[in-house]
Amino acid sequence: MKGQSESQAGAETTQGLWRERLYNPYTVMWLVVLMYTIKVATKLTAGYLTNSPVFISDGYHNLSDILQAFAVMVVVYMARRPPNTDYPLGKSNIEFFSSLVIGLSLLVLGAQFALQSLVGLLYYLPQTDQAVRAYITFLPDHKPLLTDASSYPWLIGIMAGSGLLSWLVSRYQITVGRSTGHTSLVADGEETASDGRIELIAMLGVVGQFLFGAPWLEYPLALLVATLVIHTGKELFMQAFRALLQHALPQEVEEEIRDITLDVAGVSDLLALKTFQVGQVAVCLLTLRTKLGAEKVGFVRLGVEQRLTDYLKEAGYISSKIHLKFKGEAVRRYRIAYAMAQADTGMVVAPDLQAASHLAICDVEDGHITRARMEVKPAQPEPFLQEKLVDRLFVFSAGQQAPALKQLIAVKPGEKAIEIVQSTVLMPDLLGL
Amino acid sequence: MNPKQTKLIIGVDYFRNIDRVPNLSFARALMQYLDVELIHVRATAPGADLTHLAEEQATRIRQDVSRLTQIPEDCVVIVPDFPPGALIIDNYPDRNRQNLIWLAPMDERGLTTRLRGAAAEASIMVPFGNGNSCLKALRLAAPIARGSGAALLFYHTTWKIPGLTSLKADDHMCREAIAIRKQLEEEATSLSLPFQTLIETAEDVADGIVQAAVLQRSRLIVMPRSQTVEVGDYCLRVFDKSPVPVITIGKEVSS
Numbered sequence: 001m002k003g004q005s006e007s008q009a010g011a012e013t014t015q016g017l018w019r020e021r022l023y024n025p026y027t028v029m030w031l032v033v034l035m036y037t038i039k040v041a042t043k044l045t046a047g048y049l050t051n052s053p054v055f056i057s058d059g060y061h062n063l064s065d066i067l068q069a070f071a072v073m074v075v076v077y078m079a080r081r082p083p084n085t086d087y088p089l090g091k092s093n094i095e096f097f098s099s100l101v102i103g104l105s106l107l108v109l110g111a112q113f114a115l116q117s118l119v120g121l122l123y124y125l126p127q128t129d130q131a132v133r134a135y136i137t138f139l140p141d142h143k144p145l146l147t148d149a150s151s152y153p154w155l156i157g158i159m160a161g162s163g164l165l166s167w168l169v170s171r172y173q174i175t176v177g178r179s180t181g182h183t184s185l186v187a188d189g190e191e192t193a194s195d196g197r198i199e200l201i202a203m204l205g206v207v208g209q210f211l212f213g214a215p216w217l218e219y220p221l222a223l224l225v226a227t228l229v230i231h232t233g234k235e236l237f238m239q240a241f242r243a244l245l246q247h248a249l250p251q252e253v254e255e256e257i258r259d260i261t262l263d264v265a266g267v268s269d270l271l272a273l274k275t276f277q278v279g280q281v282a283v284c285l286l287t288l289r290t291k292l293g294a295e296k297v298g299f300v301r302l303g304v305e306q307r308l309t310d311y312l313k314e315a316g317y318i319s320s321k322i323h324l325k326f327k328g329e330a331v332r333r334y335r336i337a338y339a340m341a342q343a344d345t346g347m348v349v350a351p352d353l354q355a356a357s358h359l360a361i362c363d364v365e366d367g368h369i370t371r372a373r374m375e376v377k378p379a380q381p382e383p384f385l386q387e388k389l390v391d392r393l394f395v396f397s398a399g400q401q402a403p404a405l406k407q408l409i410a411v412k413p414g415e416k417a418i419e420i421v422q423s424t425v426l427m428p429d430l431l432g433l
Numbered sequence: 434m435n436p437k438q439t440k441l442i443i444g445v446d447y448f449r450n451i452d453r454v455p456n457l458s459f460a461r462a463l464m465q466y467l468d469v470e471l472i473h474v475r476a477t478a479p480g481a482d483l484t485h486l487a488e489e490q491a492t493r494i495r496q497d498v499s500r501l502t503q504i505p506e507d508c509v510v511i512v513p514d515f516p517p518g519a520l521i522i523d524n525y526p527d528r529n530r531q532n533l534i535w536l537a538p539m540d541e542r543g544l545t546t547r548l549r550g551a552a553a554e555a556s557i558m559v560p561f562g563n564g565n566s567c568l569k570a571l572r573l574a575a576p577i578a579r580g581s582g583a584a585l586l587f588y589h590t591t592w593k594i595p596g597l598t599s600l601k602a603d604d605h606m607c608r609e610a611i612a613i614r615k616q617l618e619e620e621a622t623s624l625s626l627p628f629q630t631l632i633e634t635a636e637d638v639a640d641g642i643v644q645a646a647v648l649q650r651s652r653l654i655v656m657p658r659s660q661t662v663e664v665g666d667y668c669l670r671v672f673d674k675s676p677v678p679v680i681t682i683g684k685e686v687s688s
Contacts, residue, residue, distance in 0.1 A: 263547050265647065266540060266676030291540045296676045303647035303676075344482045398489055401496075424493045426486055427477045430447055 025076045025185055028176045029069050032192065035169050036066045042158050050151045055158075058202065061109075065195065068105075068188065072098055075184045079279060089321070092279020098184040099240035102191050106233030113198060114226035115140070120219040152210040159203035166196030181280035181318030183243075187236045194229045201225050246276040249284075253315055257284060260307050266292045266300035271327060280318040284308060287325045297326055331365045337390045338362065338423065338431065340374070347374075347433070349396040349423045353381055356395075360433050361388050372433050385418050394423040442519035444473035444512070447494055454501060455538050456522045459678070461502040462543030463522070463536070466580025473510045473519065474498055518686055520573075528669070531658065531683035534573065538678045544581040544652040556586035556629065558651040558677075560642045560667075561617060563609040566657040569682055571617055574655040575624055585628035586649055587617050590641040593634050602632040639670035646677045657682040 021027055039062045047055030075098045083090040122129035123142040133139055173189030176182075205218025241247075248254060254275055261270050269289040276283050288304070290297055305322045312320040338360040341350035350356035356377050363371040378384045385393060400422045425431060443463055445456045460472055476494050478487045495509040515521055517532035526535035541547070544555070557578045561567035571585075578585050591605045599605070606614070614630060621628040631649065635641025646654050656668040658681055672679045 263650070264676075265547065265652070265678075268540060292676055295674050296539070299643050299647050299674060300676045302644060306648055343479075345480050348479060348483060396486070396490075398486060422493075424490075424497045425447070425476070426479050426483065426490045429477050432448065 023176050023179060025176060025180055025182050026073060028173050028185065029073045029076070029188075032069045032169060032173065032188070033066055035165055036062045036069065039162050039165070040066070043162070046151075046155060046158050050155065055155070055202075058199070062195070065191075068102070068191070072184050072188045076182055079182065079184070089278045089281065089283070092181075092281065093244065095182060095184040095279055096240040096243045099187040099236050100244065102184075102187040103233050103235070103237030103240060106191055106194055106229055107237065108233075109194070109198075110226045110229035110233055113229060114223060117219045117222035117226060120222070121216065124216045149210075152206060155206045156203055156210070159199050159206065163196045163199035163203060166192050166199060170196060178316075183240070183280060187240075190232050190236060194232055197225045197228060198222075243277045249275040249277060249282060253282075253312075256311060256315075257286075257308060260311055261286060261288065261304055264300060264303040264307065266290050266296060267304065268329065277317075282312045282315075282317040282320040283323075284312075284320065285323045285325075287327060289327050289329060291329050301326075329366070334364050335388060335390050336362050336364055336369075336392045336394065337385055337388070338394045338428075338433070339377075340428065340433075347428050349394060349426050349428065351397040352395050353377075353393065353420070356381075359385070359393075360428070360431075361390065362431075362433075369432055372431070374433070382418065390418055392419045392421050394421050396423045396426045441467060441469060442473055442516060443467070443469050443471075444475060444515045444519045444521045446521070446523055447474045447476040447498075447511075455540065455542060456524070457498060457502050458542040459536065459538040460522045461504060462545070463520070463577070464504070466544065466577055468580070471508050471510050472498065472502070472504055473512050473515065475513070475515055476511050478511075478513060520680075526681065532685040534680060534682050534686055536678060536680045537672060539676055541652075541678050544577070544583060544678075547652075554650060555581075555583045556649055556651045557581070557583050558586045558588050558642070558646050558649070558654045559617065560588045560654065560656055560671075561610070561613050562589070562667075563607060563613065564660075565613060565616070566660065567613060568616065568620070569657050569686070570655040570680075571620055573680065573682065574653070575621070575626055577653065577655075578626055579624075581652070583652055585621050585626055586645075586651055587614065587621075587628060587630040588633075588642060588645050589614065589631075590633045590635040590638050590645075602634045605634055606632060638667050639674060642667070642671050643675045643677070646675065651677055653678050653680065655680045655682070657686075658684045660684055 040059050043055045043059035043062060047057075047059055075094055079090070079092040079095050081091055119140055119142050122132060122139075170189045170193035173192060174186050177185030177187075177189055201218060201222045204221055208214050208217035249257075254273060257275065258270055258273060261267055261273075267288050268291055270286060271289055272285070272287040274285040286304070288300075290300060292300065301324055304324060308322050309320050339350040339353050339356035340347045340358040340360050341355050342357055347358065359375045359377050359381065361373050361375055362369045375384075443460050445460050457472075464470070464472060474494060476490070478484075479490060491511045494511055495506045498504065498509045499506045515533060518534070520534040520536060522536045522538060524537045524539065526537065527533075544557075557574045559567055559570045559574050574585060577583075589606065589610055591602060591607070591610065594605050597605060614632075618628065618630060629649075631645055633641055633645065635644070642654065642656075645651070654671060654675060654677055656671060656679065658668050659666045668679075668681050672681055
């Protein structure tokens with residue numbers, strides 16, 4: 001029994017080790033280097049043998065992809081360095097520089113590809129070509145494939161294999177990039193996928209020429225691919241640009257953060273929310289209002305932090321840093337007074353100021369009496385009340401209507417005249433006196 | 434007798450305590466969930482030579498409560514004291530009144546005011562231990578859960594059994610707690626109420642309860658006061674720490 005559980009544990013450890021290796025960003029990037037080395041060798045050989053400018057230029061393009069792969073490895077290495085006192089959130093933002101460059105290079109590649117495709121299409125419309133070239137003099141010359149029947153299968157095979165390889169490796173790069181939070185890996189994966197699309201279109205061109213003697217078929221499709229490449233390039237560029245300039249997290253994410261925060265018991269209001277992204281880490285700075293004391297606020301903090309962390313993980317961020325600041329309620333303070341008179345059972349609220357023997361001076365915070373002091377009514381009560389900055393004097397006279405609480409707490413600032421108001425209660429214990 | 438009036442009496446103290454408005458808002462929300470029509474407001478009546486003003490004060494209080502809660506004036510009952518077993522909404526309960534049920538709303542205005550998503554995603558927590566006093570809590574929590582649409586959450590935290598390596602908290606439960614869990618779940622099933630049971634091995638029982646309530650989106654914690662513990666009653670410790678509203682059922686409240 002023991003032996004069985006030990007071997008099971010051993011198998012789990014080996015499995016974990018393999019998974020760790022498989023999801024290692026360097027493993028992926030070395031695979032990318034290997035893939036592009038094979039591509040460069042085959043494309044350049046085939047290109048020079050068949051005198052194909054498409055294969056030769058694509059071969060050299062792949063050579064630059066190898067250099068890019070090494071650059072991504074350097075970026076990943078730097079991004080993985082632990083945070084220190086100079087860089088408390090680490091250096092993972094460096095990945096967005098590489099995303100920015102890859103995005104830009106995809107935009108250039110897409111534009112070049114679109115231009116080449118337009119030139120290719122114009123080649124089959126000689127009159128239009130001539131007219132366009134009269135206005136746009138810098139248009140490049142069209143370079144058709146120089147192939148024969150014996151080389152077609154080889155060229156189709158190389159491009160098809162190359163395209164398939166690009167697609168598989170790009171999926172692997174993107175999966176690992178997302179699970180490890182390496183933006184540059186995802187961006188490079190998108191670039192690899194774009195290469196694959198271009199290779200597919202080049203293959204279709206060869207097939208078109210081989211089967212129908214119609215190589216022009218390649219160009220409308222190539223225009224479509226160029227649009228896709230430009231779109232991907234723009235997305236990567238904008239994502240990196242926003243992250244580097246610490247753009248707020250997407251609006252829908254911020255709205256969800258707001259909703260989740262206000263859903264936690266004890267949060268009266270969300271006063272301020274600032275969000276941005278460092279690498280794949282979401283950073284949220286929240287200022288919250290609460291009426292609760294320190295012991296309870298500890299649990300409010302826990303609730304907000306935990307629930308936002310869970311949500312941001314669901315939203316695709318590798319981790320999050322939540323900074324919470326709590327502010328108490330802004331208290332509005334003012335002063336009121338109760339006219340008090342002696343009854344058989346003790347003090348009660350007097351029917352009017354004249355009948356009062358005492359004045360209860362009450363400090364009010366947001367409509368609630370927090371401090372009350374009983375004073376003997378002076379001979380001149382009005383100046384005394386004014387000196388005490390009392391806004392309202394409460395009395396309890398029969399047959400009158402007491403105003404609503406909302407009216408009572410709506411103090412007009414700077415108002416000096418003392419208003420006489422009917423009290424709801426007669427008994428002082430109901431006021432806390 | 435009003436046909437909508439149930440056995441439960443919901444009350445608030447008309448004292449100037451700083452939470453009067455939240456108390457009334459929560460009371461109104463509870464009245465809706467439990468289909469209770471009357472609210473009992475405790476206020477001292479003037480005596481001796483001022484008895485003729487008692488009705489005038491009562492009228493003014495009724496008007497005030499009605500304006501704050503939108504409850505009709507004739508549904509506001511002024512009482513000199515609460516009858517045993519009444520459910521009183523107050524953040525400052527009188528801990529010596531063991532024949533009352535106290536609900537501290539903290540800073541909440543009701544169970545559904547923060548509602549986000551489906552009502553059933555929120556929960557009403559009934560923590561349980563080794564004793565059957567939690568069944569008393571379930572009997573109070575069940576109609577509130579039904580009325581508000583929230584699910585019940587049975588929570589238990591246990592100490593780890595020394596030497597037992599299992600990471601599953603359930604495996605560390607004692608026999609009595611397992612039996613209580615079964616009873617709670619059977620009762621919830623018989624009442625056709627949705628429920629979930631969460632077992633943990635928290636470092637501290639009160640902290641575990643409050644933490645779970647916050648993370649599981651509980652809108653209310655319902656706990657009975659311990660019959661035997663004199664110092665450190667979990668119920669009171671939860672009350673002191675929780676931002677989530679807490680109902681504490683007094684020792685002398687019969688089930």
